[in-house]
Amino acid sequence: MNDPGLTSGTIHTVVEGATVVEGATVVEGATVVEEASGRIILIGAGVVGRAIAAAHLQAGIAVDLVDSDATVLAAAVTELREAGHHGPLENAASVPGAFPAGGAIVTLRPAATAAAAASAPAAASPGESRPVPLPVLVIESIVERREPKRGLITALDQHFGDAAVIATNTSSLRLADLETATERPERFCGLHFFMPVERRAMVEVVRGSRTDEATLAVAEAHVRRLHKRPLRVADSPGFVVNRILSPYLNQSMLLLGSGVAPGRIRQMAMQFGMPFSPLELVDLIGARTAFDAGRAFWQAFPGRIDPAPVLPGMIKAGLGGRAAGRGFYSYGAAEKSQPRSFESLDPAAQAVVERYRRDEREWTPDEVYEQLSLPMLIEAACLLRDRVVASTDDVEIAMRGGLDFSSPDGFFARFEVLGPATVARRLRELGPRYKALAAPPEFLTALETQPSVKAAVEVFARGSAR
Numbered sequence: 001m002n003d004p005g006l007t008s009g010t011i012h013t014v015v016e017g018a019t020v021v022e023g024a025t026v027v028e029g030a031t032v033v034e035e036a037s038g039r040i041i042l043i044g045a046g047v048v049g050r051a052i053a054a055a056h057l058q059a060g061i062a063v064d065l066v067d068s069d070a071t072v073l074a075a076a077v078t079e080l081r082e083a084g085h086h087g088p089l090e091n092a093a094s095v096p097g098a099f100p101a102g103g104a105i106v107t108l109r110p111a112a113t114a115a116a117a118a119s120a121p122a123a124a125s126p127g128e129s130r131p132v133p134l135p136v137l138v139i140e141s142i143v144e145r146r147e148p149k150r151g152l153i154t155a156l157d158q159h160f161g162d163a164a165v166i167a168t169n170t171s172s173l174r175l176a177d178l179e180t181a182t183e184r185p186e187r188f189c190g191l192h193f194f195m196p197v198e199r200r201a202m203v204e205v206v207r208g209s210r211t212d213e214a215t216l217a218v219a220e221a222h223v224r225r226l227h228k229r230p231l232r233v234a235d236s237p238g239f240v241v242n243r244i245l246s247p248y249l250n251q252s253m254l255l256l257g258s259g260v261a262p263g264r265i266r267q268m269a270m271q272f273g274m275p276f277s278p279l280e281l282v283d284l285i286g287a288r289t290a291f292d293a294g295r296a297f298w299q300a301f302p303g304r305i306d307p308a309p310v311l312p313g314m315i316k317a318g319l320g321g322r323a324a325g326r327g328f329y330s331y332g333a334a335e336k337s338q339p340r341s342f343e344s345l346d347p348a349a350q351a352v353v354e355r356y357r358r359d360e361r362e363w364t365p366d367e368v369y370e371q372l373s374l375p376m377l378i379e380a381a382c383l384l385r386d387r388v389v390a391s392t393d394d395v396e397i398a399m400r401g402g403l404d405f406s407s408p409d410g411f412f413a414r415f416e417v418l419g420p421a422t423v424a425r426r427l428r429e430l431g432p433r434y435k436a437l438a439a440p441p442e443f444l445t446a447l448e449t450q451p452s453v454k455a456a457v458e459v460f461a462r463g464s465a466r
Contacts, residue, residue: 040222041066043152044141045076047286047323048169051197052141053108054080058198059226062109070104077106136164137222139191144292146173150181157182165218167191171242171289172296175208175235185210189219192239194402195285202401204239205230229401236388237300238293240395241402243383245281246297246305247375247436249290252278253308256353259360260368262328263343268368273407273414277342278372283327287314304378306435313352370426375436377415377423377453381443384461392454392461415453424448 042053045067056063057080065080067073138156142148149168156166165187168178179185190206203223207216216232223230233239238246252265256279266277282290291311298305314327321327329339330346345353380395389395392412399405407414415423424447431438442463446456 039064039136041136041138042141043138045073048195049141050076050079051195052139052193054083055197055226057108057110060110061225064105064107066105073104073106080108136160137167138164139167139169141169144170144172144289146177149178153178153181157184165215167219169193172293174237175206179208179210186212187215189215191219194241199404200402202229202231202397204241205232206235206239207232208235231394231397234388236386238297240383240389240398242293244376244379245403246294247379248372249278249282250294250305250308251371251375251436253310255368255371257308257310257356257358260363262345264368266342268365269372272369272373273405275404275406279328280339283321283329286321286323287311287319287327291315304435304438309356310353313356314349317348317352319349374427378439381457381460384457385463392457412454412457420447420450420453420456423453
């Protein structure tokens with residue numbers, strides 16, 4: 001195995017049973033002592049990958065950014081340099097076999113990191129406490145397809161062996177489908193970042209079937225280095241955030257195809273507590289990524305979603321989203337951060353919507369609000385029942401940190417305005433007509449018998465796991 005090239009100035013983590021103590025060095029009796037990360041390698045310089053790279057640099061953390069396509073990497077470097085980050089372009093020899101010929105790696109080191117390395121303390125003398133290094137944390141963020149990810153994970157596993165923790169940024173694939181690509185599944189986990197990365201305060205840390213506690217501690221400590229909050233989640237379709245998000249995004253596109261104006265969708269989404277329009281979010285994450293996430297949800301829960309035909313139509317029309325300059329909205333070359341108008345769609349997107357119009361009618365604002373919000377409540381209750389996370393507090397953390405949901409009293413409190421009985425009544429009325437609003441009977445019963453929506457969710461979640 002090649003020398004992965006350690007760096008200094010990193011956080012250290014001591015794992016003692018289930019307790020994680022940060023900023024520690026080796027002490028007698030410690031069960032596991034490892035650095036949160038030494039060298040950071042981020043593989044994939046697409047839209048999400050470069051956003052993750054920027055988050056590292058903004059936190060003062062050096063990162064090696066790798067891509068099999070040197071042109072893509074060069075574009076990423078240009079974007080990062082325009083944001084004030086610099087680094088030399090080098091050969092990808094440090095990750096041999098992971099990419100075909102022509103791949104490249106760029107080392108990006110913020111000025112603060114370089115200064116810290118220059119002033120790093122000398123090595124400890126014999127007998128002194130010293131950190132035990134974990135040489136490499138590899139975060140892969142390549143194309144969201146199973147086989148390319150498995151091939152990369154195998155190549156990384158063969159190269160680094162025990163010297164690395166490998167983390168996948170998958171948003172739609174199960175770790176169970178990826179962890180068999182490594183001979184060291186105990187050192188494999190998920191690190192799911194959310195777009196826009198710089199404005200999202202949370203990262204999902206996903207535990208595979210054999211991920212060990214030390215690996216999870218390394219991943220969680222690294223998330224904290226990025227000034228974000230780690231949320232440990234089970235390996236379940238969509239994890240937490242995408243499971244709640246997928247039916248919401250799909251309903252917005254069904255509404256669009258049923259005659260609801262994009263401005264009305266945006267208004268009701270933001271009234272509920274979302275930071276912007278779901279159509280803008282699709283543009284932000286990219287039509288293909290949104291399609292992959294939605295397909296994974298449908299494959300896992302086919303009875304709970306009626307896939308909107310508009311999204312594959314957008315992909316076929318080449319309307320990839322904000323990074324491509326055109327998606328549901330139009331984006332000028334110098335104004336990719338905001339659509340030109342929230343009230344009207346890009347003309348090509350409007351043509352796609354017209355092509356897939358169905359069940360067009362007049363919708364009241366309250367009906368649009370219900371169509372967007374109630375599927376999220378159902379999925380929050382179901383994922384708690386499935387033990388993806390442990391509590392309603394964890395769901396609140398996910399909504400705030402992963403989706404930037406904003407409401408003074410929180411996600412579940414938004415439904416207390418209606419009350420549990422009214423929510424149950426509306427779900428009984430709407431469920432037979434809309435798959436995303438077809439709640440489990442046990443949840444309806446809990447809503448009809450409990451004093452609050454949150455209490456109903458908790459009672460339902462204490463039932464048998466799926």
